[in-house]
Amino acid sequence: MNYLAEPKQFASWSTDAAREVVLRHKGERGPLLEILNDLQGTFGYIHEDAIAILAEELNLSQAEVYGVVTFYKDLRTEAPGGFLVKICRGESCQSVGADKLVESAQEVFETKLGSTNSERSVTLEEVFCLGNCALSPAIMVDEKLIGRMSTERIAELADEIRGVTL
Amino acid sequence: MTEVIQVYVPKDSAARSVGADDIAVAIAQQAARRQINIELVRNGSRGMFWLEPLVEVLTPAGRVAYGPVSAADVEGLFDSGFLEGKDHRLSLGLTEAIPYLASQNRVTFARMGLSDPLSVDAYIANGGLSGLKAALSMSQNDIVLAVTKSGIRGRGGAGFPTGIKWKTVLEANSDQKFVCCNADEGDSGTYADRMLMEGDPLLLIEAMIISGIAVGATEGYIYVRSEYPDAISTLKAAIAIGYQNNWLGQSVLGSDHSFDLYVRSGAGAYICGEETAMLESLEGRRGVIRAKPPLPAIEGLFQKPTVVNNVLSLAAVPSILAKGPEFYSEMGIAKSRGTQVFQLSGNLARPGIVEVPFGVTLDTLINEFGGGSRSSRPVKAAQVGGPLGSYIPSSKFDLKMDYETFAAANAMVGHGGIVVFDDTANMGRQARFAMEFCSVESCGKCTPCRIGSVRGVEVIDRILSGQDVYANVELLKDLCQTMIDGSLCAMGGLTPMPVLSVLEHFPEELGLVNGQLAASR
Ligand SMILES: Cc1cc2nc3c(=O)[nH]c(=O)nc-3n(C[C@H](O)[C@H](O)[C@H](O)COP(=O)(O)O)c2cc1C
Ligand code: SF4
Numbered sequence: 001m002n003y004l005a006e007p008k009q010f011a012s013w014s015t016d017a018a019r020e021v022v023l024r025h026k027g028e029r030g031p032l033l034e035i036l037n038d039l040q041g042t043f044g045y046i047h048e049d050a051i052a053i054l055a056e057e058l059n060l061s062q063a064e065v066y067g068v069v070t071f072y073k074d075l076r077t078e079a080p081g082g083f084l085v086k087i088c089r090g091e092s093c094q095s096v097g098a099d100k101l102v103e104s105a106q107e108v109f110e111t112k113l114g115s116t117n118s119e120r121s122v123t124l125e126e127v128f129c130l131g132n133c134a135l136s137p138a139i140m141v142d143e144k145l146i147g148r149m150s151t152e153r154i155a156e157l158a159d160e161i162r163g164v165t166l
Numbered sequence: 167m168t169e170v171i172q173v174y175v176p177k178d179s180a181a182r183s184v185g186a187d188d189i190a191v192a193i194a195q196q197a198a199r200r201q202i203n204i205e206l207v208r209n210g211s212r213g214m215f216w217l218e219p220l221v222e223v224l225t226p227a228g229r230v231a232y233g234p235v236s237a238a239d240v241e242g243l244f245d246s247g248f249l250e251g252k253d254h255r256l257s258l259g260l261t262e263a264i265p266y267l268a269s270q271n272r273v274t275f276a277r278m279g280l281s282d283p284l285s286v287d288a289y290i291a292n293g294g295l296s297g298l299k300a301a302l303s304m305s306q307n308d309i310v311l312a313v314t315k316s317g318i319r320g321r322g323g324a325g326f327p328t329g330i331k332w333k334t335v336l337e338a339n340s341d342q343k344f345v346c347c348n349a350d351e352g353d354s355g356t357y358a359d360r361m362l363m364e365g366d367p368l369l370l371i372e373a374m375i376i377s378g379i380a381v382g383a384t385e386g387y388i389y390v391r392s393e394y395p396d397a398i399s400t401l402k403a404a405i406a407i408g409y410q411n412n413w414l415g416q417s418v419l420g421s422d423h424s425f426d427l428y429v430r431s432g433a434g435a436y437i438c439g440e441e442t443a444m445l446e447s448l449e450g451r452r453g454v455i456r457a458k459p460p461l462p463a464i465e466g467l468f469q470k471p472t473v474v475n476n477v478l479s480l481a482a483v484p485s486i487l488a489k490g491p492e493f494y495s496e497m498g499i500a501k502s503r504g505t506q507v508f509q510l511s512g513n514l515a516r517p518g519i520v521e522v523p524f525g526v527t528l529d530t531l532i533n534e535f536g537g538g539s540r541s542s543r544p545v546k547a548a549q550v551g552g553p554l555g556s557y558i559p560s561s562k563f564d565l566k567m568d569y570e571t572f573a574a575a576n577a578m579v580g581h582g583g584i585v586v587f588d589d590t591a592n593m594g595r596q597a598r599f600a601m602e603f604c605s606v607e608s609c610g611k612c613t614p615c616r617i618g619s620v621r622g623v624e625v626i627d628r629i630l631s632g633q634d635v636y637a638n639v640e641l642l643k644d645l646c647q648t649m650i651d652g653s654l655c656a657m658g659g660l661t662p663m664p665v666l667s668v669l670e671h672f673p674e675e676l677g678l679v680n681g682q683l684a685a686s687r
């Protein structure tokens with residue numbers, strides 16, 4: 001099985017492009033979180049300059065915008081590695097070896113949960129349930145869900161990522 | 167051959183997570199190579215996940231299933247004549263006759279896996295829209311009354327009667343009302359909302375329109391967790407179809423009702439599944455709990471009267487209206503009426519969806535449907551109702567699934583997730599995890615939840631390393647009581663439930679024997 005979908009392509013940050021994203025949400029009710037998700041989908045992360053733009057466009061204080069950005073675990077203020085690997089630590093995955101999977105993932109990707117490896121090819125994160133509990137242990141690579149994971153298959157995934165990013 | 171043979175390969179993200187896309191490609195290639203005309207249908211999943219990827223072929227006798235199929239099996243399947251339903255090592259016979267499926271009573275999941283989830287024709291051919299059509303010929307009061315009479319209670323966890331909630335919103339006076347579908351499905355061990363959104367999204371749309379008509383709301387939001395990208399894109403496609411077909415928009419099916427529907431994505435916060443935090447998040451703020459009252463039914467989204475319902479609560483309504491409330495209320499036991507879409511997972515031989523009436527025992531679900539542990543080791547416990555639910559020991563698997571029976575056993579049915587553990591599970595670690603989860607996911611508003619959970623992890627660590635076990639267990643119990651008494655919402659208030667269930671049922675795993683300090687420590 002192919003583990004990887006097409007690697008994500010993000011636009012590089014520009015305030016003009018950011019303002020365009022904001023404009024797309026004109027007329028929506030309570031759009032801040034939608035815009036933040038959209039900015040992250042466009043640029044891969046929320047650039048620090050976005051805070052002031054959003055505050056101005058939405059008539060909020062910068063503190064309010066910043067407060068929202070920091071509340072949600074998915075929202076990042078730094079660009080992630082080439083692939084975002086999320087490992088499920090929910091109970092169903094625990095019952096079939098998630099702890100071991102986390103350990104081997106940290107080994108093969110050479111980074112800790114919550115950080116990016118030195119080549120910046122992988123950002124490793126924990127997640128609590130991916131809705132794939134019937135096929136635990138589960139992980140997600142960018143937006144691709146992978147079930148029936150094992151320590152062997154994590155190593156295969158690492159090889160595949162190495163192949164793509166070499 | 168000129169006739170076109172229908173072959174089904176699920177598009178459900180779980181099926182795809184174990185290679186369904188590769189199989190679809192392999193089947194198309196083989197068919198092309200052999201110059202056989204097939205129609206490849208990407209259906210929803212039947213919910214028998216140990217058999218995924220499950221491939222079906224339509225034969226004169228009915229749909230014949232094969233699974234679990236790998237891409238390497240495809241050539242052999244063609245060679246042995248699977249397109250005529252012939253025998254093969256992976257043959258499972260007629261899909262509908264597989265005991266796991268045949269023993270269920272699918273109501274909400276009746277269409278699951280039958281067809282392409284975005285095919286309007288298939289939706290209508292299989293009973294879709296009949297609930298909405300019924301609703302359009304009823305008064306608002308009668309719709310609400312039917313929902314009340316059906317006895318359905320909230321499937322999101324709290325079990326509040328759906329009809330009563332709708333009545334409150336209907337009676338609220340306001341120029342604007344909303345319907346919000348809670349599709350945050352944060353509970354580990356649950357995946358029915360995801361399957362429904364991916365596998366029968368038109369049903370959720372139909373249900374939300376009905377809810378809007380019933381209470382007088384003209385705008386709806388579906389709040390989906392960000393971990394479900396496929397559900398989000400499928401819903402968006404389904405909503406576009408809803409507008410094209412005039413289900414949504416200015417004039418619902420040509421009536422004078424209007425209804426607009428939007429999908430919103432969360433951004434990774436379990437607490438946003440709590441309804442008031444979800445409303446905050448929908449308004450673009452931090453997902454911090456609001457104090458109740460006012461109830462969302464009175465002051466919800468943007469302070470307007472709002473129906474907040476779980477995906478499964480809403481999705482049951484079209485059948486209730488199409489077939490009458492008695493059809494639904496006749497199923498179930500005591501005050502738990504109708505069916506529940508149970509979600510089996512964890513260390514289980516046959517994990518999957520089991521929709522049956524309430525009253526079924528845990529034993530039937532775990533051992534008969536689930537086939538016992540996947541590891542072939544003895545089953546030790548099941549956590550029911552998500553991360554805030556109790557661990558129930560196998561000696562208590564005669565418990566019947568019923569809100570009140572579970573509450574009396576210090577447990578909860580919740581969203582219907584059942585996670586099975588074998589005898590290698592370390593229940594002390596599971597108790598610790600409950601506290602850790604709360605410390606990560608707390609919204610931070612109340613001290614007992616925010617700080618108590620961090621202390622809880624520390625105290626359990628001390629217990630597990632054998633330090634002052636007796637004193638620390640007492641401390642843990644006090645801490646749990648403080649969290650129960652001093653938390654604004656069920657995050658802090660229920661986190662003690664799994665912890666105390668371990669203390670009650672597995673005291674030796676927190677250093678106690680018969681509830682007392684182990685003599686040797
Ligand atoms: C911490 C917490 C998380 C919750 N998560 C969800 C969830 O993911 N989905 C859901 O439908 N309800 C969830 N609920 C329950 C909701 O607050 C609310 O009761 C429900 O959405 C009401 O809909 P229902 O009556 O149809 O169940 C959660 C509650 C709490 C306290
Ligand atoms: S109990 Fe926890 S999650 Fe709930 S309001 Fe208090 S701090 Fe927030």
Ligand code: FES
Pocket residue numbers: 088089090091092093094128129130131132133136137138354355356
């Ligand atoms: S607990 Fe891991 S996918 Fe649900």
